Each structure stands twice: as C-alpha cells, then as structure tokens.
Amino acid sequence: MTRRRSVQLALMLAPAVALIGLLFLYPLFGILKLSLFNPAFTLESFDKLRSSPVAALVMQRTFLLALTVAVLCFVLGYPIAYFLATMRPRWRAFFLYLILLPFWISVLIRTYTWMVLLGREGLVNGALHGLGITDGPVQMLFTGFAVHLAMVQILMPIMILTCFAAMVEIDPQLVKAARTLGASPWKAFATVFFPMSLGGAAAGAIICFILGLGFYVTPALLGGRRNIMLANLIDFEVHQTLNWSFASVLALVLLAATLVLLGLFRLVAPERRLHG
C-alpha cells in the first residue's frame, strides 16, 4: 500500500471514526464514570452486582433465554437455509423474499402482532375454542412461551441468512464426489456438507445470541413477571429506583458479555468473510 493510498484511506475513515468516537465511545466513557463515581470514587455499584440477588437472577435468566432462543433458531433455521441453498434459483428468490419480508418490519410491530394473536380473546385462542380443542382461553400472552416464540420469530431470518450465505459458498461438486465414492446421502451430508457449513451456522447462532441478550421490548410486552431481562432491569434502575450508577454497571456487564461473544464470533466465522 502506498503512502498516498493510506492517507486517502484515513481521510475516508475519519468521518466514521469521529462519529463512533462522539456518539458511542464518549457516552460509553460517561457510563463508565457513572458506574465508578458517586460523586467520589466508589465500588459500591460493583459490590451491589455481586450481592444483589435480583441482578444475579436476571443475568442468569437473560443468558438462559438468549441461549435457548439461539439454539432454537439454529435447530429450526438450519434446515430452512439448507433447502434454500439447494433449491432451484427461481424458487429461491421467492422464498428468500418471504423470509426477508417480516425481517423488514419493526420489532415493535412484530411484537404487537403476537399480542393480537396470543391474547385471551385473540386469534389463536378463538380458533382453539372454535375447534373444540380447549374449553376456555389458554394463557399464552404474558408467559415465557410467548417471549420464546416471538424472539425466535424475530431472530430467525438472521440465522437463516447467515447460514445460507455460508452454504451457497460450498462447492456442490464436493457432495457429488462423496456420493460417487459411495457415501450415502446422509453420510455425504454429515461428513462433507455439514462440517463446511458449521462455521456460518455457528456465526449465525452467536449473532442471534448477542442480539437476544439485548432484547427489551419483546419481553416487556409479551412476558410475565418472571421474564425480566437485563435490558429491562437497566430500564427499571434508571426509571424506578433512579440508581443510575447500578444501571451503568449492568450496562457494562451486557457490553462485556457482547464483546466476549464477538471475540468468539471472530474465531468461528470463516476467515475469508472477515477480510472480504
């Protein structure tokens, strides 16, 4: 790379760096300060993180929920991505469009849609009752079930698209070669296709997990009293108890978890993809 080229590159990057510095790093520094000074230096809020049973429970539930959702997205999304990748191109465009369509609709609207569907006097309960399957309304809204369902639905397109991108890069001739050499279809998939697609699938699952950790609106609207996630607890500390110092500590926990996962993501994501 010539010197002139690197100057050009630096100039082109400068606005983005300035934007991130001003709108992300500077406020982040403020959060860090808020967590450590009140107004004198204190570790009170970090102590509270260790001693607060609520924080421990919420963190545990947040990670468990994000993990469950990521695994469900993987289990349900992988086969869909597989069929898309092996489908005739004309049909593929149509199905990709069907997957992208809900993806473009705001999370808030998709969450409200679930409220309409799952309510006691909603569509699903109406159908179940009408078909004589249930005697009275089943409580689906404001339960963990509703939160899982909506989160999987919201995050699944990301899983499918990430998997799909990795799968279309796999040379189909390799699977054919395995078949010619006598492998059964299942064996060819399990020993050739699956290991090669795993990087993309794991990357998709990690993205779902990271996004799942930060969910706020969906558990707040669809969940019951137990479905409080870290983001909801931060909101609670900001708005209800006015303990901004502790809210900052919780935000840092969420950020740290995300950074660790991003590190993991770099490890599993296919090398080529990262460097173009």
Add this chain to the structure above:
Amino acid sequence: MTSLSVRAVVSAAFVGAAAMAAAAQAQVTITVNGSGGGLAQTITRIYEEPFTRATGIKVRATAPVSLPKLKAMVESGNVEWDMTELGGSDVIEATRHGWLQPVDWSFVDPDGKLPAIARLPNAMVTATFSTVLAYRTDKFPAGKGPASWADFWNVQAFPGPRALQSSPVGNLEFALLADGVAPDKLYPLDVERAFRKLDQIKPHVTVWWTTGAQHVQLLIDGEVVMTSVWNGRITPLRREGKPVAISYQGGALQLSYWGIPKGAKHPKEAMTYMRTRLDPEKGKQFVSEVPYPGFIPGLIELLDPAVARDLPTHPDNVAMQYRFDPQWWAERRAPLTERWNAWLLQ
C-alpha cells in the same frame, strides 16, 4: 431557538426596537411536559390554544412524566422543559435534590385564591386523581362486580385474571386494605403484612402494568377482568359504551403537580401559563371531559351534579378512599421498589 433569536436581533437593527420586541414575544415557545395520551389533546384544546391566542406564547406539549428525565436535564444543565407535571412523591424527591425552582405566588395567584394545600413553595396542584379498582361489567352478573380490594383478592367469588401496577406504591396499601386494615390506620405501612397478603394474589395477576394506556388496553382486550387504574382513563371508555366500571372503595386519592425545573429557559412564561389553571370556566369544561379536578376556586359550584358525582374529590367518593401519603413513600420508594422487583421475580 437560538438561531431564531439571532435573526430577531439582526432584523431589529433594520426595523427598530419595537419590531424586535414584537418578534421576540411571538417567538417564545414554552415546553410543558405532561402525561400524554388522549388527555393531552383535551389540554391542547381547552388550555393551550386559547393561551397562545391570548398571549402569543406558544406551548409545546411533551410526555411522559418522568423524574429521571428531570434529573438528567437539571444535572446536565440542558433543560428542555419549562414546566412539568409531577406526582406527589416526585415533588418531594425533586425538592430534596433541588431540581425545581420556586413558584412566584405573588404573580401566579396574587389574591391567594388557591387553598394552602394547592400552593407548595415550588409546585402547584393541578389535578386530583385516584388509583381505583376497575372491572369488566360483562364478566360478572349485573350489579355483582368486585367492589373492594377484599373482592379483588377473593378469586373464588370473582374469578378471572387480574392486573396491578408494577410498583409497590399503592399496591402495599391495597393489600393491607384487603387484609382488613382501616383506611385511616394505613400509615406507617406494615410492609411485611402487605407482602404476605400480596403473595396470595400473585399467581392470579397475569400482568403487572407500567403505563396508563396499558391498563386501559388490558381491560378492553379482555386480557384481565379487573385491574387497578387511574380513574380518569375509565371515564372516556364508559362514554364510548365499553363494559367497564370503577369502584372508589379503597381508592388512593392522589395529587398531581406542576413544577418548573431549575434552569428552565422561560420560567416567567411558564408561570403565566400556570395562571390559566385558576380559571373556573375552563376548569368546568376540562373536568366535564376528564374527571381530574384540582383545587380551582369556585369550580364545584359550576358543575353539573352528575359530573361532580364522578369526581375523585366528590365528598361521597372521598369518604370511600384513603388519603395517599407521598411523604411516607418519598423516603422509602427506592428500597421498597428494589424489594418489589425481587418479589416479582420469585
């Protein structure tokens, strides 16, 4: 705003001082923060628009009422609001932290028409409202709906999912009332007893609401058969013919206030706007649509008895309710809210 003022100064250099004064006055906009929703539209029509016509001061309404926002504005020195609505314990907390500036009572109410209860050093009572029990009339036999917090707790006689606010404030009182404590013997609250009583109802409460719009939606959608509500949100529903009713029995009679944040840009104009709330004619118009009366002198005499009967401050309704104690809560809200959250998660 700043650029507009600059322009005003520049034009004044050409046109003269008189023009500048007129331009500056026409351009003042005060930001008044309230609780939003359908209520805000009524306030715009009855108070804000006539005020702008009379004084040339524009009013920009924002929402929702938020103590943390007030804290952030005052502490950062970037105060957006010229005036904000506040709850009873909010005023106490904001006063303790010095987030409000004094009201110039010699300007707002020079003749001392407001009763003492409505005149705080740095806040004015604008409304009285109640947190009461509301229920779906179509889910119970006619005239046999839940009428008290004891009924709310009685899931055998009054079956169906319930909702309560996700806050200890008010709910501890309701639990104690349901447990048989006399309304005038509530404070200081027996917190342990209240939580024990709340344990009983917890499995039957499917939703813990956080906003006024939410509890309205829960009732209309049939998600719950009864919930605690803010009385004024139910009146419009009844007018629309929705099958909902409230019971004032054991309700929490509360006050809401207007305060001017420290560092507000237009305190004088805000106080000018404050004075509009002293007009009994406007008050009559407002209360007949939204049953949130304040302590406007001469208002009760102007009201239709049917409207007066629905107000939280009607003597019959006052007799059924308890007087909410913001002082008790201001000192304990943070720790009890933490405990509440832990209790909810269990």
